[in-house]
Amino acid sequence: MMKVLAITLIVFLLSILNLLFMDFLLGFDFSESVLHLLNPFWVISSAEYVMLAGLFLLVIGQQIYTIVKKRANKQDESN
16 A cells, blocks of 8 residues: 555655656746745645545545555454
């Protein structure tokens, strides 16, 4: 489970660094590059925020379900 979380975090950070690097190559400074990263979140509608939150909760919920299921299996095996 921790491996999945670590890989997800690494891919996320590498994607952000890639976008920042591309903006630097285009001649933008750091503050403009960060604004380019955040711009999609400023223009989406409330329905899209709901979909984004649902996707986030689905990914987190799946990990929580896996942890709870493993703990339940360990308790059943120990009894």
